[in-house]
Every structure is written in C-alpha cells, then in structure tokens.
Amino acid sequence: MSKKFKVVKTSVEKVDGYSLVAGRGVFVDDIDLPGMLQIKMLTSPHAHAVIKSINIKKAEALEGVHTIMTHENVPRIPHTTAGQGFPEPSPYDTYTFRRKVRFVGDRVAAVVAETEEIAEEAMKLIEVEYDVLPAVFDPKDAIKEGAPIIHDEEDCYIPIPVAYEPERNLCAHVDVEAGDFDKAYAESDVQVDREYYSHYAQHCPMEPHICIGYPDENDRLVLRVSTQVPFHSRRITAQCTGIPIRKIRVIKPRIGGGFGTKQEVLLEDVVAFAVMRTGRPVRWALTRKEEFISSRTRHPQYVNIKIGANKDGKINAMEMKVLSNTGAYGSHALTVMSNCGSKVLPLYRCKNIRFWGDTAYTNMPVAGAYRGYGATQAAFAMECVISEVAQKIGMDTVEFRKMNHIKSGEGSPIFEKLGEGKEGVPQTIGSCGLAECIEWGEKEIEWGKKNPPSEPHKRRGKGVAILMQGSSVPEIDMGSAFIKMNEDGSFNLLMGATDLGTGSDTVLSQIAAEVLGTTEKFIIPYSSDTDFTPFDVGAYASSTTYLTGSAVLKTAEKVKEQIFGVAQNMGPFKDCSVDEMYLEDAQVKCKTCDKTISFSDICNFAMYAKDQFQIAACESHITHKSPPPFTAHFVEVEVDTMTGKVDLLKYVAPVDCGTPINPILADGQTQGAVVNGISFALTEEYFFNEKGVMLNPDFNNYKILSTVDMPELKTTLIDTYEETGPFGAKSVSEISINGALPAIANAIYDAVGVRINNGPFTPEKVYMAMKELKK
Amino acid sequence: MKNLQLIKSDNLSELLELLKKEERKYNIIAGGTDVMVLLKEFLIDPQCLYDVSGLSELKEILVDNDSIEIGSAVTMSDIISDSEVSRYAPVLVSALKEVGSPLIRNRATLGGNVGNSSPAGDSIPALFVLNARVNIVSEGNERSVKIEDFILGPRRNVLEKGEIIKSFVIDKMGTDERSFFLKAGSRNALAISKANLAFRFMLKDNLVKSMNLSFGSVGPVVIKSTMIPQLFIGKKPDPGLIDKSCSLVSEEIKPIDDFRSTAKYRVKVLENLLRKCLDEFC
C-alpha cells in the first residue's frame, strides 16, 4: 500500500514559514497606497424594515467625505455572495444595496471618506427613516403560515432548477429516499427518534475580511482581497458592477485564515463601486464586531434523526430531517443542508435511508460556508443517536460502530442521490482506514476502562464519534496549474488555488517536486492572481490537495515529457529512448547508460540553443469521486457535579487522509480542526436579544478556547493510499471539526447520565440537565 | 479614536495637586485592563487620563504585626509572588490567581480591581473576608473606609473628585486559620466569574471560633454573608448545620440573568461551592 517517495510524505519546511514568522509576509493590509480612501458601512439597527427615506445630504457635505452609496444610487443586481461554481446553487437574493433590510447588521449606506474617523462621523449624519416590519428569528416559525415574508421582492431567483419558494421563506429543499424507510423503521426491534440543535458560531479567522481596490495605469480595477475564491470574486464583482471581467484583476496575497467565511464575496462590490466613483485607491476592512454581526456564520440547524435497528446490531433504517437557518440571505443555503446528508449518512451501511432537508430564511445573521459545512451539525445528531441505539440494544457503542460502518469497496445510495444542487455521483469507497482509526483510538483512550475522578464530586466518562467528509465536489469543481522552467533548473508553479495559511503552497510544491525529480526549494509557488494564475475554484470543499494537487501532478508530468524531449535533442542522450529516461536530483538520467544532464543545461538548451521554446505546461483537473477521509474521535471528560463544568482530560483523533503529502501540515490541520470543534462544543455562542441584536460581538464575550484550555491531544495519521488522488492523497482540513460535539456529548452521558441535545455544553446547561431544577 | 491626554507623574503629591485642579472629565488609569476596554466600548468618555502606575508610593507591600498594607498600584503578579502575602493572606493570592491570564495579571492592579467596583471583581470577596480597609488620598487629605462601604453599586464607589486609592490594609491571618477562594467560570483562562466565594474560618476545640464569608458575581455588589457565620459561630459544624447554611444562600444573594449565566444557576452553584468548603472543615 505504502509507496516510496522522495519529497512527498515528508514534513518539509513550510515554503512561506520563514517569511511569516519573520513578519515579512505581505497581507492585504500591508500596503498603503497614496491617497487611499476608507469605507465604513452604516448598517441596519432593525431585524426587518423597509427604508422609507434616506437622506445623505448632510453627511456628503462633511469635509473629507468623497461619496456615499445607498440603494438609491447604486444599480440593483440580484446575485449571491456565495463563492461557488457558476451558476451557483445559491439564490440570487442579494443586491449591493437594498431598500429592505433583513437583519441587524444589513447594509444601508457606505461612506467613502479620507479616513475611517471621518467616515464614522458622516455615518452619524445620515438620516434614515425605517418602516419596521415584524421579524422572525427561528426557522421553525419562519416556515409557518402567516410568518413575515423576508424575500418578497420579485427579482430574486435561483439560477439552477431546484426548489426555491421565498414566498414562504423556504430558501431550499431536498428530499431523497432509498429503499423503504417507513416500513423498515416500523419493523425494527429498536427505534430511536431524537432532535438535536446546533448553534450559531463564527469562524473567527485572525484576519477579518478586508479588500483594497485601486485603478491601475490602464484603468483596470485591481482588488487585493482576503479571499478563498479569487476567481469567483472576480466573476461576482463583474456581475454586480457591470465592469467586464477583462477589466478586473483580483490578487490574493497572504491570508490570515478563512475557514469558509472567505468563500464569500462580501466587500468587493462596494469597493469596486467606490473606486469607480472616486478614481482613488479605496480600502474596506471589517472590525471584529462587524465580522461577528455582518459577515457570515455557521448555519444553525435542527437535525432530527430516526434510526431503526435489529437486536443483533444491524441498522435497518435511517432518516435525517434537517431544518437549516440561513438567516437573511441564502448563501450556501442548499448545499450546506444537502451536505448534512451526503457527508454523514453514507458512513453506515443501510438500505433504507431517507433524507429530508429544508432551509429557511429568518431575520438573523447570514450563514455561509464554515469548515465542516453541514457535516458538523449533522454528525452531532447522528453520532449521539448511534450511541443511543447501541445502548438500547445493549451493545458497546464502539462495537456497534465497527459492525455497521462503511468499508472499502462498499457504496451508499446517498452518494448517487444527493449532490450539490443536483443528483450526486455514484461511488464506492476506495481507501478506508476507519477500522484502523477506531482501533488506534480505542487503545489510546483505553476504551472500556473507567478511571476514578480526581475529586469525589466529579465524574469521569468517555465518548466516541466516527466521521467522514469528502475531497472536493465531483464533476463540478476544477483546479489547474501552470509550470514553467527557469535557467537554474527551478520552476515557477502558478496556481489559482489559494493558500490561506493552510500550507497548500507547500503541499503543491512538494507534489510538483516529486514528479520533477527535484526538491521543493526549486519550486517557486505563486497563488493567486487572476491575471497570472490559471483558474481554480478556490480553497473550499476540502479540495485543494486532492483536486489542485492532481492538476499540479498532471502539469508536472507534461513538463517532464518536454524535458525528456529536450534531452533527446542534446548530444549525450541522442541514443537513449525516452522510456529509459527519468528525473532525479535535478538531472535527467538514463536507466541504461550512466549519463546525466542537469536541469540547468536542459533549460539553457531549450531557451538559447536550438528550436528554442519555453518549457512550460498548463493542465486542469476535475474529479469523478469525492473520496472521504475518515476519523474516529475519542474523548475522556470529567464533569464537576457541583458546577456542571466539563473538563476535557484527553482527546484522541487518528485520521485517515490517504497519503499525507506533508505529515506535519496534515497533523496541524487535524489539531486545528479539533480545537475549533472543542471550542464550538464548549464555549462559543451567539447571544441575541428579542430584537435580533447580537449581544456579544467581541472576544471578551464570545469565548474561543485558548492554549490553557487545551486537553491532552493525541493525533496520528493512519496510512492508506487513495488510488484516485495525487500520490495517494485525499483531504484532511474539515473532517476533524465534526467530532467534538458528539464525542463530548457522548462522554458527558457516560459520566453523568444526561444527553445534551444542543451546544455549547456550558456549565449551566450541563448542571441544569443534571438537576432538573424546580424554580 | 479621539484625542485623549495622558498625564503621568512619579510624584504622588504633584499628581494629587494636578488632579485637584483638573476641570475636565478624567479617569484614573493604573494597569488599564478595565479602562482600555471601557474606552473602546464608549462606556467612559474622559478627556484625560491620570496614570498612577508610576507612583512608587502606591507600589509597596508593607507587613506589620497584625496587618499587611498593599499599595493600590501593585500588580497582581507581584502580589501573587510576594511570599509574605502568600503566607498571611492566602485567600487573596488564590483569588488573584483566578484573574484573567498571566498577561492580564502582569498589568492589572488591586487598586484597579477595586476601583472598577464590578460585582465580578475576583479580589473583592477576598478583601471582604480579610476585613480590608481602603486608604484614600487627595490633595491635603486622607481617609480610610471599610471595603464593604467603599463600593456602592456596579461600577460605583465612594471616591470623590480628586481622590485616589492609595492602599489596602488587610488582616494578617493566623496560622490556625484556613481559607478558600472558589470560582465558577466557563473556561480556564480569561473567564469572568459566573459566581465566586471567599471563605475564612478558625476552629478551636472543634467549635467554630470565627467565620467570614462573601459572595461575588451574584448581586449588584459583592455580598458579605451574615446569616451563615451567625449560624456556625460557637458551634460544632455537622451535616445538619451545613444543609441549613446552604439553604440560606438563596436568601443572602440577589443574582441576575445575563448572557454569562442565569440567576438560577448562580444560586445552585454557590450552594455547591459553599458545601464544598464546609465539607472540608467537618
């Protein structure tokens, strides 16, 4: 299974590591252009209201104010902010500015001024009269008859043929069935039917959204954006502003994290309009508060699971019903909801499966893509219910999982039925290290062994969750790469794929180096710039290594052929056949004779000697499968029965991601995702008042975990080889965020006997669940 | 941010003189760990800040026969690492160790924690059980008030214009006395208390000789328990008394619901924290 590699599967230094730690990495905000103006956005104080009138006269008159944009003076073009392939599976329900505001934090007017301070002063001078409308906050209420209609405008639509009924706040709907769920469920010995709720959360990247725009010397618009999707950014900016694509250049410099929130085109339209109107460079950066309120969140969801099983432990029937809350706009509304089914249901072998998903509009903050993308929410419900079913049967919860989980060579009807806005793609599982993950985790956590608590009023417990994700969106996503050779034997590797701190520049350089028989030090990666790098859908859907990695591999193969071709034209290799040549140590070598030619000689020959040409290639890749990575998370907790506080003692996360191209980076993704998940499970929470205002939009009151909160964390990479991936790789970045909610919930149950069906597991919630308090 | 003047001096009388003459809206600043947050959230709107962190008179720890005087501008880290405070006022050290994170404790001062007068200030219940007195100075004047009289309400205290806190005088605990500080928060670092308590007592011949108890984060100000010590003093603690005292908690505190926690939870948790302390001593 395991293959021998030279550069791949080694933890080479991150190619941008040194410059980042030395503070030399250049981020969007690290440039200061002469005459740069600043944008501040006036946002809605109401959850649902019509702007009756808006008067910008006084504000415009303020010295230092250049222009103010509102729905009255900016074209109204329906679009989605979701950075997805075109046509997007998200409704066109958003306009740069709108007459109706739909959540607290919705855009009202953008002030462009000399400084942020002046813009803020001007904001106070804008007079807005609102007609406040009744608002609806819970998706269950939103889809009831008589609820206030959030998108009653006539020009919103979804550009693909799927269910979309804004007239009843239904933003998306999917239902599929394989076999006969009702019959199989009714006939099962054991039935469990439970509803879980997963809550609001924000991605909290270190760097909030930011965009700097300026006209270049040819009057093209240049946008430096903190984005995961530079090409979608360019396309959607063109759509909103009417500027032709050829006149827009999007640059993605170093990025300070995204986790999905930057798979959105959130600032570019306004910055583009501002540059067009003023002819000056313009900067718009969100504050942390704006990031919480007005950017994107995870989709809160109600997930109802029904499972029917036989006494012998076989699962007969599974049903998942999802009610997702997309907030005021439908970014990723359909696909996140579908993903609940497609990334969670196939994990268990079962013939009778039903999936039912609705996504509702509400007057709440707008949800979007967030690491895990529905799988996080659904796995919480699924993995808790699976444990409950096992307990009802009287089986150990790990044994039950071992008996029922999918294995290599098996498929699931769900793969075929549930896709992204259309039917899915049938597939059988190739590589699968899930059994090994479970085995490793069981040993590491000492499954079955009950440890004594550290103090008498505390209780210990252990919990498990098993998980899968995917690697890119099959038949939809495309990545490409361009490689050219230089005289010193180095190669430029240009990619539309976006490294946002993930390390993809390093991983993709390693793939190129492996094919080209050189080291990553001789690869010069560059990502991304729509003027110079070839198209890539961007960094999402756990796709970069698997999808763009394959494009890089193919491109490098093409370059390799050209190198062989040149070698054959050069003296020493006249008599050698291409079949006998290979690349090693930055040289062309031959299997039969012991002659070599250096890359440098090859390139100099190609450029300067004879039949001159540039050794270069560009290849693209789409995938026909989305091979899942697998993991099994185990956790031991200690619950304080006096306060309800849950302490994590140990967290174990072995992951099968196929070949880890760079093991340390892969492990880093796992560790980061686990902490992200624990933080979501234990402390992260949005608080709203009855008017839909978020009360805690800062890190003082929205708690993310810190170093001292870290449990002992054990991760490992389980070796498998995915035949369809570059050098056997599949994805790693999302999967491990999905484990903490269910694994910790299961451990709390093991410790104190309560099942908590909504996060986060705060001391209050756990305590109150423990003691049904009488008031 | 608008213009804000920072006035810093290393001479106490000079600063007090300037303060007396000051006609603009001002705030005192020490470590700034509250002030900077308040400024950012527009909860205060001063025109100038008087920085007391450079005043050596405010940075001393003096140990006497039966009391300790701690300067208001001594940082929490310095108090925690002071061996005499650790020995004679361990309950204060336990409370300060619960504050924020090492970074915060390196800047935060005791004067700031009390000056901020938040019901969640972790040092305050400890100062209560140590019978702390607050020494206040102004140009040409000095006065001293009991800690429980110093704080008037959430972020309100008796300081008048021109006055600053100079120091705190606390009891030196005897070697036969014991104490606890317990806090319920949501995570290990940088968590504001949902509820906390400080507890100090002495047993002699199995009888409770003295007991001081106070609760934080469960009312508009830190609360000094009177009923519970009364119940115990002069008696031998037993499970019956403990049950009874726990049931008194809800009568002594007035917690509120906020997004950090619910009132119901705060009462329950305090009862439990108290039970934990009391179980220790019988």
Ligand SMILES: Cc1cc2nc3c(=O)[nH]c(=O)nc-3n(C[C@H](O)[C@H](O)[C@H](O)COP(=O)(O)OP(=O)(O)OC[C@H]3O[C@@H](n4cnc5c(N)ncnc54)[C@H](O)[C@@H]3O)c2cc1C
């Ligand atoms: C991230 C974070 C976490 C925190 N965690 C905790 C925690 O766990 N527990 C806790 O109790 N607190 C916590 N705090 C609050 C804060 O750190 C403490 O209240 C600290 O003691 C304030 O001290 P300071 O010197 O920084 O005060 P400053 O911010 O300088 O001042 C605070 C107040 O006291 C007044 N003041 C300061 N010195 C004097 C003086 N000598 N005379 C008169 N008035 C004065 C100021 O005018 C101001 O009103 C936290 C704060 C932050 C930012």
